Amino acid sequence: MIVREVKLLNGTKEQYQAFDDAIRAAQFIRNKAVRYWIDNQGVGKADLYKLCKDLAAEFDFALKLNSAARQASAFHCLDFYLKFL
DSSP: OOOOOOOOTTOOHHHHHHHHHHHHHHHHHHHHHHHHHHHSTTOOHHHHHHHHHHHHHHOHHHHTSOHHHHHHHHHHHHHHHHTTO
């Protein structure tokens, strides 16, 4: 289970919606990276970074995350699965 903590006291509905959208976009990128890793064995960091760039070009909601957030989402899933190999 992944736990994300957001510290926002008395935030507006729009602020909470922005957090939810960012979390959903990061989960989408992570899931795409996992699928890419399963389909293409021997995937490295550079391949995932290229995938992030392609996803940002294809999906507007993925483009809203900055490149560091996209790459971190993709790399965390690869790092997690490499521990079990």
